[in-house]
Amino acid sequence: MPGPVTFGRKRPLPPCPNPLFLKWLTEWKDSAAEKGLKTQFVYQKAISSLKKYPLPLQNGKEAKILQNFGDGICKMLDQRLAKHYAEHGPNAPIHSLPGSRGKSRNQPRAASPPPTSSTLKIDLTKPPQDGPSPTKKKKTEGKKQREYVPQKRSGGYAVLLTLYKESKNPNSKGYMTKTELQREAQTLCDKSFTLTDPSNKYTAWSSVSTLIQKELVLKTHSPARYSLTDKGLLLAQRLEAAEEVLEDNNGSASHGCTTASEEDQEDLDEPHRENTLNVLAPSRTTVSLPFSAISSRQSREDPVLSSYNHVPDFTLRPGQFNVILCVDFIETTGGAAHKKQELVSELKRNGVNFDVRKLHIGDFLWIAQEKVQPVAGQLRMPQARELVLDYIIERKRMDDLCGSIIDGRFREQKFRLKRCGLLHPIYLVEDYGAAQHLSIPESTLQQAIVNTQVVDGFFIKRTKDVRESAAYLTIMTRHLQTMYLNKTLLSCTKEEASKCNRVFQHEDQSCILLEFRDFNEGAMKNKAQTVKEVFARQLMQISGVSGEKAAAILERYSTPFSLFAAYESCTSTEEREKLLSSVKCGKLQRNLGPVLSKTISQLYCSKEALS
Known part of the structure; x- marks a missing residue:
């Protein structure tokens, strides 16, 4: 053993x-x-x-x-x-310094043979030892470098065990996507894979870069696919064996290890920030579905979500509904008619069950539509009840993206998509003609796409033409039809959605979805708005104020009146200019900063014309 x-x-x-x-x-x-x-x-x-x-x-x-x-x-x-x-010379090495003696700097030092099961000592009950301090470097130079083993219930530990368990599954694909891996590994980790702690900007997912660097996990393709290397497989086997030993000795693996301090955990999980390789490159039409950034563990700990008992207006059981793709009518009318009809023709050719209707937000989404039967004595068919699935797509051609950035629609659309109530917004970016003829440089457009994925958290799908876009919609439709085939769907309104735990798990037998009519009416662009919504739109007109920054300001000052009152309570101009500088924004909880704070104070406090 x-x-x-x-x-x-x-x-x-x-x-x-x-x-x-x-x-x-x-x-x-x-x-x-x-x-x-x-x-x-x-x-x-x-x-x-x-x-x-x-x-x-x-x-x-x-x-x-x-x-x-x-x-x-x-x-x-x-x-x-x-x-x-x-x-x-043309064959001169470039991965080592010229004139260096012995091995090149990028080659690892000679190490002792890897320990075998007969010589390796395992002790899960002891906390990890701190690494050597700089002052003790001379004393530890002669010691062997200790093998990397992730701490129990850390991010790296959970990822290795999850990939190992997936590899033993007879139906395994041989890899896991990021969202699948985060969802399955969360139960084995004490730290969230998606949400940062207030005291630490890193998540449990940050340790994956260390696993890749240590050649324990292999990352391929775009979107990324993760699998174990031979070295990682051996380590995962040892971790699982050690887990079984603890269960036998203590009855529960969760109490068999002393938890390391936060400082040790940060040291173990310190990431090497990933480079977004091939983010912009169009790939073959594959389905890589984005899943919710909210962990089920968080929902269990939230007293509001755990105590709320949702009673749906109606329920759609397996076999009582069809999954249908909804296409916004703007995608089929206006502009170049042949271009608009090409998408519809491709969907018909692929046998996709779709419906063209007016969508107040997004260009494509999917609904679960109730199957209805004619009623004897009634002329018309009963009105079918509809629930909207948690996937919505905003389609952007490169020329449309350029125009939306110039007139400000791009930032507004992202803000509305985040607040629409659906968990998985997707941007479908379609190449169109030569980008050099557009009024914005191609590099700026590419940067805007990357920022949408990395900063705003949207899932990005790149396609090269209308046909490839239709192929992606087709595969997505069929995937969602399979995903929801045996699920019981519970209805909820947009007001109830904030109280429900709407995280979708594959093993769950039911899920809570928004009613389509309530969702679409709530997404109307010109509907009656509250003071808070108008204030948010006003703040976002200021250069540098994103949706996240506006939301952070609204959490502290929900109306212009409350902000004016705060400015009036300041005793000096300098104090007013720094009033908002410490407002925490975004997932990393960074300060709004003195520059934006000063700009906002000048806008709301200056009585004369601004220069």
């Missing part, structure tokens, strides 16, 4: 696999610093990004995928690389 594993690890800094590029960037930064140029900060940001990148680069052009690497730095690296080849 395998022996016990000691949880915890030392955290030595991994060597940079691109030491030559790192050296050149450092030289350029030092030269700029000596001359007092601000470009030194640009080089420093590029150095930080390069140190976090775990793969070797072959040329400067490949570094374009890294953060803070623009065309200028990439061109300088290519020119310096050409000079390097001219001096040392």
Whole structure:
């Protein structure tokens, strides 16, 4: 039987696999610093990004995928690389420093053979030991480097065990998507995979980058697919065996390990920020469904959600409904008629059951429509009841995206989609013609798409034309039909949705969905608005105030009157300008900042015309 594993690890800094590029960037930064140029900060940001990148680069052009690497730095690296080849020959190594003795810097030091089950000592009941401090480095130089083993019930621990259990499933696909992995691993982890703690900006998911760096988990494709490497499989087997030993000894694995301190946990889960590789590249038509960012564990701990007993107006049981794709009529009329009808023709050719209707938000969504039978003695068919599934798509061609950014619709649409009540908003970005003829540079459009995914949290699907968009809608429709086939659907209104636990789990036999009529009427753009909603729209007209920042201000001051009252209570102009600077915004809970705070105070407090 395998022996016990000691949880915890030392955290030595991994060597940079691109030491030559790192050296050149450092030289350029030092030269700029000596001359007092601000470009030194640009080089420093590029150095930080390069140190976090775990793969070797072959040329400067490949570094374009890294953060803070623009065309200028990439061109300088290519020119310096050409000079390097001219001096040392075309086959000169570039992943080690010239003239270095022995092994290159990017190769790991020789380590002792991996421990076997007969020599490995496992002790799950002890907390992880802290890594060596800088002052004790000399005393620990002769010691062997301890093998990395994630702490019990940490993010890395949960991910390894979840992937291992999935690999033993006879129906396994051989990989798991991010959302599937987060959902299944949450029960094995004490920390949320999606929500940050107020005292720590990292989530349990941050430890996945460490697993990838340690070659325990393999990440492929876009959208990402995660699977265990051979090394990760062996470690997961040992972790599961150790878990079984604890269950036998203590009766419960949850009480067999002393919980590490928050400082140790942060040390174990410190991430190397992921680079969004291939985010912008169109891929083959595949279905990668985004799932809810709210964990079921959080809903169980929320006293409001756990105490609310929802009573639906009506229930649709398996076999009593059809899943139908709803297409906004704007997608089939106006503009170039042949382009509009091409989408409809493709959906008909693919045999998709769809309905064209007016949608007040989004371009495509799916409903569960009740199957109705004719009633004897009645002329018309009974009105079918409808529930809207938690998936909604906003379709954007590149030219439409350009226009919506210019006139402000893009930011407003994202804000409305986040507040519409559906859990999984999707942006379908469709390439259209040559981007260089648009009024906004292509790089700006690409950055807006990336920000929509990374910053705003939307799921992005890229397609190359109308046919590929129709194919994606077709596969999504069939996937959702299978997903909801055997589910019991409970209705709720938009007011009740905030009190219900609407997180959808595959193993659940029922789920709570919004009534379509209530959802669509509530999403009307020109409906009567509350003072709070008008105030939010007003704040978002200020440059730099996003939907998240406006929502953070509204949490403290829900109306303009309350904000005016706060400004009047300030004793000086300086105090008014700093009033909103400490407002916490977004998932990372960052401050709004003094610049925006000053701008807002000038807008609401200045009696004269603003310059």
